[in-house]
Amino acid sequence: MTAAGALLVSLHGPRMAGAQPSGGGSLGAFVRIETDGRIVIGARGCEIGQGVKTSLPMLIAEELDVPWSAVTVEQLPYGLIASHDPPGFTSRYGPQGAGGSTNIPDGWKDLRQAGARVRWLLVQAAAQTWQQPPDQLRTRDAHVLHPDGRRLSYAQLATRAATLIPPADVPLKPRSAYRIIGQPTRVTDAREIVTGAAAYGIDASMPGALTAVIARCPYFDGAVARLDDAQARRVPGVRQVFRIPGPQPGAALDRNLAAGVAVVADDFWSARKGREALRITWSPGPGAQDSSAALERRAAAALGTRGKVARQDGDPEAARKAAARVVEAVYVMPLLAHATMEPPNALIDLRPKQALLVASLQSPGGASRMISAMTGIARPDIEIRLRRVGGGFGRGLQNDFVAEAVLVAQALKAPVRVLWTREDDLQNDFYRPFGLHQLTATLDPEGRVSSWAHRVAATPRKSRAEGMEEESDWIGCADPDGFPAGCVANYLSEFLPVEFSLARGWLRGPLPTFSAFAVQSFVDEVAFATRADPLALRLELLGAPRELAYRDHGGPKLHTGRLAGVLRSAAQQVGYGRKLPAGHGIGVASHFTHGGYAAHAFEVAVSAAGELEVVRCVCAVDVGEIVNPLGVEAQMMGATIDGLSTALNLQITVKDGRVEQSNFPDYPLLRMAAAPDVEVQLVGSEFPPSGAGEMGMPTVAPALVNAIFAASGQRIRRLPIGDQLKGPRTADARPCARSPPASDT
């Protein structure tokens, strides 16, 4: 970050790099103090809508002790630089990717320090100027204050401060002194967004850059058998047409997803017309006969076999033999696409020894590694400019669209942007996997849960993934330490791998959303079977507030008291237990996601004709220390609507080796008319903060179907809900003739 007329306060230097071996050399690069007093703070993250371009600079500004109104935020580029001792790379800004809701917890560790160090420098500079011991000086609103009342602005001190070197660790503010953290703070780019000036990857241009669209093989692992491009080449504006290689069948999916034909033109419209004029004969790959129906049959068959035990406590088998009753259910999770509003795109300029990439990314580090591997260009010579991203949801964790841009640019020998259409996007994704969850609970003669088994049949995350050899087989599919693990003496988590042709990826709250629907629906089924109240059963299972070991992402601990806390908060807000009109029902669910705790409570009405109305929708969340309440509320509201959209209507299906959906009409995200207001309850706690982007998603679907059951007696075990409420109610869906628990009626 440099600009004419600006004073650069840089903490970047050899001693700093030595003091902070893991990416610590970056810590000086976040703050610039302009001569007019403006404080420019660099935002290092990928802004995908989760608010990090606002919340991460807030952490720096807090410790720097400047008023937020004086802060201007600037997006930083990807900050990989060469290091010489030891030789290799170092990250100038620390972690920059967006995945797993890690930005805030990471920034909590290093960005507050970054701000505090700059403040330390400014205090030292004032101490030298005044010949006063630094511990007698205070700071306030971008000024250093002398005990006698004199003041020096940060702008006046910046030049001197820039010559100093801070220690590795400086003291941080006590929580009681926070003036920015915890304050509702609006999106920093809001004015640019509402005037159309905000720059997204898709808006980037370069002199001389052409536009490419690619006709991708619709059959996974298929290829181009024959190509007639004569007509395409005659379309005005079309410059070149050439083939793009795809992945080897069965090999790791570490580049682009599909073989195809690139049409390069002066603009998008010409390129797209050129693509429509192509005549291609595809040769279907080995998955050409596959379908989602066949996948479901394979998964069902797998449930009849023995899988890999991810966790076993006690003796579930013995508990089963001794059981007075057994409750069992199978839940079906569909394939899902990401469908970011901004379709994948990448603009790249490849030179012999350097590259420039401008794109909407979630994983700039992955893009850097990929470009380097494909071109031989050293990573520090690959410049990556980050733009606002029109939605992430995990799609950008794969950089297949960047790989395409590299392939096209290599063939073209000119700068090029690759742009996807919505059809390209829905049909060429790394999909959230399909899965069957078989839940079994045994009950002792008193009706208490004596064992709990959760068996998952799904496509492993490791399937065709690179560099995951060391990971567990069940990663991303089974949640061995999730609730109620540790709360039931006899417990089993088992994984059954199921092969499938399509690429498989991460989708917002990936494992939590995949798992919580089954677990939290099943708690209600057990409650129904034992005539227990669903909320009371959850609280009973959670037991006394305590920490349980949680080895997956978001651990190492899961606090049962915090999970119970959000559950109680949501239940109280929705008025759990009150008398409801006929046809209404309340359902709850709670889950631990990536270090955060969330619960939903829905009140719904289901008419005799099966019309579903969401009457009330409450989301309670405990993300520890709240950095930006307005941002956390937005994430919970958004994730709730995302969760509803997904639970009600969304699924990807495959027939004859091809994805059947192609655009929004058959992947119908919720619109205004169906989107309820969301009552968000921020449950404050002083634990270090988790992120917030994903916590609001997992509990939506189970709370919703639990409410539907309470309202109608119909149990939804297959997502999406679709028109299941309107069809004839099956015996399977109606467990028995007993009335729902009294508190729900």
Place this chain on the structure above:
Amino acid sequence: MAIDFTLNEQRSNYSGDPAMPLLWYLRDHARLTGTKFGCGIGYCGACTVHIDGAAARSCVTPMSRVAGRAVTTIEGLARGGRLHPLQQAWIDEDVPQCGYCQAGQIMAAVDLLARKPQPSDADLATLTNLCRCGTYPRIRKAIRRVAAQWQGGRR
């Protein structure tokens, strides 16, 4: 044959493929990138602009159809550096998350308020622009905020 039209109060002309959608003229030719590409079939509304003051989906509006007409994009909504009240309300209610669809949302909302200055819940439900981030509740608040200002005579 050249197509003459007005773009954000400036006279413009275009002589390429008359079937090219307005969206791609705006983005690739006029370099006005505030209008976004979302679906290409007029479904999601990310590309919403005004043609002669009425909301239109520019991704399915061929250039031939803008001949002699006035096109306003999100870049032309603020006048003389003064935001439209809805743009200000979007900021005040902290509506955007990723922000990608919001230009289209605002253009659709401006059109709605022009027709229904005091929109009912049912009127708000006629807005069909997609928001993948789920900002709908705050969009409703922003529109109601402006409607309340107008009802209070602050138009």
